[in-house]
Amino acid sequence: MNPTKLRLKKERLLRGRVTPARVTEVLSDGRGGFVRRELDPAAWRRDQAADYAERVKQARRKLGMTQDTFAALLGVPRGTLRNWEQNHREPSGAAKVLITVAGHNPQAVLDAINA
Numbered sequence: 001m002n003p004t005k006l007r008l009k010k011e012r013l014l015r016g017r018v019t020p021a022r023v024t025e026v027l028s029d030g031r032g033g034f035v036r037r038e039l040d041p042a043a044w045r046r047d048q049a050a051d052y053a054e055r056v057k058q059a060r061r062k063l064g065m066t067q068d069t070f071a072a073l074l075g076v077p078r079g080t081l082r083n084w085e086q087n088h089r090e091p092s093g094a095a096k097v098l099i100t101v102a103g104h105n106p107q108a109v110l111d112a113i114n115a
Helices: 003-015 041-063 067-074 078-085 093-104 106-114
Strands: 023-028 034-039
Touching (some): 041 067, 041 078, 041 093, 041 106, 067 078
Antiparallel strands (some): 023 034
């Protein structure tokens, strides 16, 4: 498969537009090794999407912002933010990074806004 097609496939997976054919979880066996466990791809995809929906809500709440204000900060329409929070869509790119930072360190985001 050529690199361009591979990159596009990866992007569709990361954006949640397709479900992977296989998902393998790798866990420690507690003795210095690991064990692999096959997961249901559709269930894994739902869990990932639900996790992001919750992260978006928590990040916005930690910042003490309304949907309108948080959407403006991210540079997206309020409807897009609502879709993320209601688990209809998943953020990508810079929005995903900013949401992660806001969830872990909301003060850093507020300081950057006020700088």
